[in-house]
Amino acid sequence: MKYLPIDKELFTYNRNNFFLRLKPRSLAIFHSNDEFPRSGDQSFIFKQNADFFYLTGIDQEQSILLLFPDCPNPLYREVLFLRQTSELIAIWEGHKYTKEEAQAASGIKTIFWLDNFDNILHSIIHYAENIYINTNENDRYVPGVEYRDLRMFKQLKERYPLHNYLRAATIMRDLRVVKSDIEVELTKKACSITRDAFVRVLKFVKPGVAEYEIEAEIIHEFLRQRATGHAYNPIIASGSNANVLHYIDNNQVCKDGDVILFDFGAEYANYNADMSRSIPVNGRFTPRQKAVYNAVLNVMREATKLLQAGTIWNEYHDEVGKIMTSELIGLGLLDKTDVKNQDPTAPLYKKYFMHGTSHHLGIDVHDFASRYKPFEAGNILTCEPGIYIQQEGLGIRIENNILITDGGNIDLMADIPVEADHIEDIMNS
Structure with missing residues (x-):
């Protein structure tokens, strides 16, 4: 891992909160993510399962967490199973956690090698009534490949069919959405790295530069500051490319007179930033571009005010x-009479602003959370309105990350340039 060590108290705190929500005589099992093949003899870079990391701080493949707070044998109330290293593994793959290092990272005292898992589980599972299984219940996820937790669950159910199997996800959905102080600081670090990359880009962009050259500047700054890399595939969309919401080709030349829409963020210690900005290739917005830009900025600021504890998602x-409708009328894109007569189930503003304004942010970029639970203190949400005008070859999106607190909200990206004039000043300095 490139990032600096995280205080193990975060993971001890997370596990204790999880314990409080378990039914009596319950055992829970969490698996690390699979390693996915990239080619005939290579795997993709490993990315840890978010729930597993949330509870352990362990960033390594082939790992299992077993939690059984009511276990008659205190030794097995918190157990971490790790892949045992060897001289061969060390030569070909590098360093793996020692038991002592895993204890220091996770706060878990009982560490065994992975080949002890079946015997230890069998020795204690009959003293449990309930078994909590971890599943991916993020409603944005559509499973196409059966993942490790599901495969292991099938094996478990065959061996122990009479236990009561429950979903850990219902607990994790309530826990992960409320960020602790340490999580907020890790997110701030990701935002800070993202800020520096954006300022670097502002000083780099000029007519004739390619989108992929800008991408190279971004990842340079990310890695230089110990980020793992991109939180998600970066969008560097110049001109009409900005009207493709998930444009990631990043292979075109940026032309004089166009605007570039950026959507990128750093991942630091598995926590993510998610930022959008739009800048003029030549360093100066045209009057029309600036008018659209300022309309989006106004929507973002007004929307940010609504991100408070107790706010309902759909409302x-x-x-x-x-708010967006009013701005679109001001830009001449919508007609007041048409808006008055619109079908409320298909509002006209959706022609120019077709995506949601916010999503939860955390270990997952689109973090695990309920769409039906009011916002609460400790939530971090994006705020990302946009206006996309295909006939003008123009797309503008502005996005910051907002922390909700009991005393209001805090913009974690308040120090990232966002005013049109400020962006122009930096580009022309």
Whole structure:
């Protein structure tokens, strides 16, 4: 891992909160993510299962967490199983956790090698009534490949069919959405690295530069500051490319007079930033580009005010839609009479702003959370309105990351240039 060590108290705190929500005589099992093949003899870079990392701080493949707070044998109430290293593994793959290092990272005292898992589980599972299984229940996820937790669950159910199997995800959904102080600081670090990459880009962009050259500047700054890399595939969309919401080709030349829409963020210690900005290739917005830019900025600022504890998801997005409609009328893109007569189930603003305004942010970029639970203190959400005008070859999106607190909200990206004039000043300095 490139990032600096994280205080193990975070993971001890997370496990204790998980314990409090378990039914009596319950055992829970969490697996690390699979290693996915990239080619005939290579795997993709390993990415840890978010729930497993949340509870352990262990960033390594082939690992299992077993939690059984009511276990009659205290030794097995928290157990971490790791892949045992060897001289061969050390030569070909590098260093793996020692037991002592895993204890220091996770706060878990009982560490065994992976080949002890079946025997230890069998020796204690009959003293449990309930077994919590971890599954991916993020409603943005559509499974196409059976993942490790599901495969292991099938084996477990065959061996121990009479236990009561429960979903760990219902607990994790409530826990992960509320960020602790340490999690907030890790997110701030990801935002800080993202800021520096953006400022670097502002000083680099000029007519004739390629989108992929800009991408190279971004990843240079990320890695230089110990980020793992991109939180997600970066979008560097110049001109009409900005009207493709998930444009990631990043292979075109940026032309004089166009605007570039950026959507990128750093991943640091598995926590993510998610930023969008739009800048003029030549360092100066045209009057029309600036008008659209300022309209989006106004929507973002008004929407940010609505991100408060107690706000309801659907009501929030409805209110943002009204704000956006007003701005689109001001830009001459919508007609007041047409808006008055519109079908409320298909509002006209969706022609120019077709995606949601916010999503939860955390270990997952689109973090695990309920769409039906009011926002609460400790939530971190994006705020990312946009206006996309295909006939003008123009797309503008502005996005910051907002922490909700009991005293209001805090913009974690408040120090990232966002005013049109400020962006122009930096580009022309």
